[in-house]
Amino acid sequence: MDFATLLQVLDSTVRLATPLLLACLAGLFSERSGVIDIGLEGKMLIAAFFSAAIAALTGSVWMGLLAGIVSSMLLSGLHGLASITFRGNQLISGVALNFLAAGLTVLIAQDWFSQGGRTPSLMSGGRWEAITLPFAESLRAVPVLGPIYAELISGHSILVYVAFLCVPATYWVLFRTRFGLRLRAVGEAPEAVDTAGVSVIGLRYAAIVICGLLCGLAGSYLATGLQAGFVKDMTAGRGYIALAALIFAKWRPWYALMACLLFGLLQAVALRYQNIDLGGITIPVQVMDALPYILTVVILAGFVGRAIPPRAGGQPYVKER
């Protein structure tokens, strides 16, 4: 593998990892507050649809983004209503949201555009354009660092940079602010937070609103950044891979970045090389596709450290009388 190929694979990694990263951080906020969110897939899907649909209707990718975020937040709110306010089972609510999103997107798309559950192809203006960072072209001549800057770091759409900035931002919010401390506490010991006079319900709703926002970004990136329109079920399981990454990262933001980049890299390598020859043993591409899940199972089984989820995860909070 020469240097140019390596750069292309890494470039592909960044593109593939971005939606995973946004969804993973979304799940991180939600689960750290004690609300398990299996509905990441559905939220991304509905955001992908509305961002593409509104961008197609208005011609503005920003309006699309707004619509995507709002729709994703609405689904989040529904999840909150079911699992926080009415104390329903969080897993079931999440699964229901996935089904709801899969059906709703195709239904509305068919009603609006009559193209069989897809949106029209977006023209420029309705899509995120690649941003060329300053000096990218003039620095290209610099050996090694030049191409890395011009190929790998420059030339992505703005949501990619936003996604990567979200990692330090998440770290700062969760571990350096009072809000973050309370958010983590509410996922570990909600009764203690309640005793301190802070609203458990309020904190959990705040967390899922952030979750909806991040999923909205992820969906918008899929439909209007990577693609030029929405196709039914276009998230293709990325919400579940993001969940796997979240467990792999043991619910920590910097590790989430690493996990998503790793999973992105695995996908990129699998796309580039259908079968990999390793000293006489051929690894079929299916193994690479399954590796994120296998790694997660290995982590869950406790072979590589222990993944301990937030203690109050999955349990609706009931005030003691």
Added chain:
Amino acid sequence: MTLMKSILGSAAALALTAGAALADPALIYDLGGKFDKSFNEAGYNGAERWAEETGGSYRDIELQSEAQREQALRRFAEAGFNPIVTTGFSMSTPISNVAGDYPDTKFVTIDGFVDPEAFPNVKSILFAEHQGSYLVGMLAAMASETGTVSFVGGMDIPLIRKFACGYAQGVKAVNPDATVISNMTGTTPAAWNDPVKGSELTQAQISQGSDVVFAAAGGTGLGVLQTAADEGILSIGVDSNQNYLHPGEVLTSMLKRVDVAVFESMEAGPELETGVEVLTLAEDGVGYAMDENNAELITEDMQAAVEEAKAQIIAGDLSVHDYTSDDSCPALEF
């Protein structure tokens, strides 16, 4: 209670009359969905044309999961629809399970194969995809400037390898030194609907030098065509004529006349002749698409060369290897 009874009673009566009414044809789409702009949509177009020309009506259903295949077949058969036309290779087994129970109903499987000896009421319609792919492969090789062309398949099944193999043979016939890169999107039905992955595969192929990409991947192919257009290389559509999706940037489309197969099956009605039928270049069952969107991309020389090969294939002077005949391909390694 009595009100409930009468409502239920009338509903049941309605359901019965609706079921027993007629011998209309029915159409079952595969998991790719009715409007995939490709394979299933071609079937839909054929059915619509039939309905328009004959004034008849038909029923159709889009499958959502594997488990529905047999259920949908049985429901249509119970309701008296005849013939029941299905698209997609995965219908072979469900039809074998169902056909024996409804000997008076005719079943049609497009792309699937059911033994005509065992089930005399089933018609299998197959296409010579390798021949059509050979022709678009020739066009790809003639349009390519880098000498490297590529293929993106949907789900990795023998049928899709048949496309890839015919394509590679066509490419090599024009330029024996050409490189053909072949990638499959996945091994599950989700591979038919993952345009993001299709895009990434195309990007990877472009970075390896490809400047013409052939997508035989259902909805995933839309991502392939989009990326090809964005990156300024040529693409080749599949099944339906997809030239219009990106005018001037889609070289051609490998046509598979599923619409004709559906139309003729519905036209024949319950008297449909069963057995196995293979639609080849000779019957115009497969071919390549020419229209105003790609007129400037294909020169007269290119078209002449392809027409010559087509005539040779029809006459039997040129034989294109069929991957599914022996699960191997002389021009491409999988």
